[in-house]
Each structure stands twice: as C-alpha cells, then as structure tokens.
Amino acid sequence: MDSARIREEFFRFFEEKGHVRLPSAPLVLKDDPSVFFTSAGMQPLVPYFLGKKQPPAKRIATIQKCFRTTDLEEVGADTWHLTFFEMLGNFGIGDYWKKEAIEWGWELLVQRFGFEAASLVATIYKDDDEAYDIWTKELALLPPEKVFRLGDLETGDETNFWSPGPTGLCGPCSEVFVDRGPQGGVPPHDCSPAEDCGRYLEIWNFVFQQYDRKEDGSLVPLVKRNIDTGVGLERLAQVLQGVVHDTFRTDLFQPLVRKIESLSGTTYGATAQTDRSIRILADHTRAATFLIADGIAPSNEWRGYVLRRLIRRGALHAVGVLSGDGGG
C-alpha cells in the first residue's frame, strides 16, 4: 500500500467514525510562540482542548507535518528514527474516551490495514487499570502478557505519561508496538517494549488527556477530557510495504535514496558507514526542505540555527563519507 493510499484510508476511516478532516498546520505555529516547531498533531489543536477556541467539530482527524530534534543522534544510526515525519492523528475534544480510541485504532490497523493481530503488543501507564481492562477484558484485544505496565511519575519516570511540556494538558497514554521478532533489532533480542532495543516498533500512541498539570506538579483532573492519538505515517508504511526493518526503503524515502545514490555513486546497502550517511542525508534534506517551505531560513539564532545545523550535518556526510574522504 503506497503512502498516498495510507493517508487516504486513514482519513476515510475516521470520517466514517464521525471525524472532520483538517489540513496540516505549518511547522511553525503563529498562534503559539512557546512551541519551537510543531512536533505533534495535537499542538495546533491546543486552543480547542483548552476551550479557548470553538473547534469546528468535536472529532477531528489530521495528518500533521512534525519536526523533532530529540532523536537527532539516533537518525542514521538506526533505520527508523527521523527528524521530520507525518503524524496521523484522531482527536476527541470533550467527546469519546479510551474505549473508542483503542477500539478504532485496532480496527484500522487490523481490519483495514491488515496488520497481524498476533504481532501487536501494547503498553499502558502503570496505574491505568481502565486502559488495562479495555485491552484485556472489555474489548479483549490482547492477552494480559502482551500489555506492559510502564512508567512511574513518583520516581520521575514519565514513560507512558504524555505531556507536551512541564505544565498543562497531560495524561496517561497507551502505545501499540509491532513486535518485529527476535531478529528485529540489535541484541538483546529478548527485551520488552520498555527497552529501546529495536525489536519493537512503536506504531500508535493513544494519549488520554485527563489532567492539567500545575507549576507545583499537581495533577488537576479535567472536566472535559480529550483524546489525542498519533501514528507515524513512515512507520505504517514500513509495515504495509514489507520493509518493517527500514523506513528508508519505503516509498516516502526511496526517491531521495535513489537520488543520493546517483549523485554519490554509492549504493544503499553497500557499507554500514555509507548507509548511515545516506540515511542522514535523506532525512535532513527532507526536513530542511519542509522547514524552508514553511518560512524558516538558515541563520545564527533560534529556529534558523536548527535548520543551519541540519544542513551542515547533511553536508558533512555528503562531502566526508559519500565522497570517500572519511569523516561524517
């Protein structure tokens, strides 16, 4: 299934479930100067979640351009981390809750997209018995041994507790992973989704926005709770295009990889060092292009500096490694 069709199937599915499709917001949000770059589908919708603006509908679906530098060092080192990606998301604004969110996510993955149910596992926040019961009993989608309780706010471990910042809207989340099997990543193969060992590929994050976190860290329950979900298009494409181990082999990256191969005379798959450089170049040129298209120019400060670093890092890999001079 090519990526254009994945996008369209996603939108159609959630339209059937009563959602209104909205276009992607830019990578820089004019109304929210606190956000460096748009890094999640929920960010442009925050005024709706907070009740500051009237949403066009209580159920919204988007495919949001996102840019994150949190995983920058991982980009290229493995075959799936990216700086720029497209996040498919369905959102319930004071509307549906955990059961519907999980049920629809599963239905889309398994019934529409044809994911093998046996290859999926889920994580939940350690105390979220409501989500645990939905997965294992109410909807009975997964056996208990495939639902992992993670995170512990008391010890500062925010795994499976999602918030866009230190204060504000937040809540427990539940993530769905594809188990790529013991050959899926680097050793140790016998690991759990809690460890970033490469065996489990995160596909979908269901965030249950049920708190407003205050400056002192206290969690005030929200009167109107929201659903915020996010699925990486690139990750769906990995699975649906039979290249679950390498996002750079999806149709989203193949034209870029081919171009880098022809410009450099190197073949993707030739050596570990050139492969890493090809991945960095493919990711960084794509990200830089979208940043520039959304009005950012390379500069010495603020967002422009991030873009400049991205271009510089890509260029170093182009000149150093792909030209055969070493470096990178």
Ligand code: SER
């Ligand atoms: N906001 C969550 C995330 O970024 C789910 O969309 O993962």
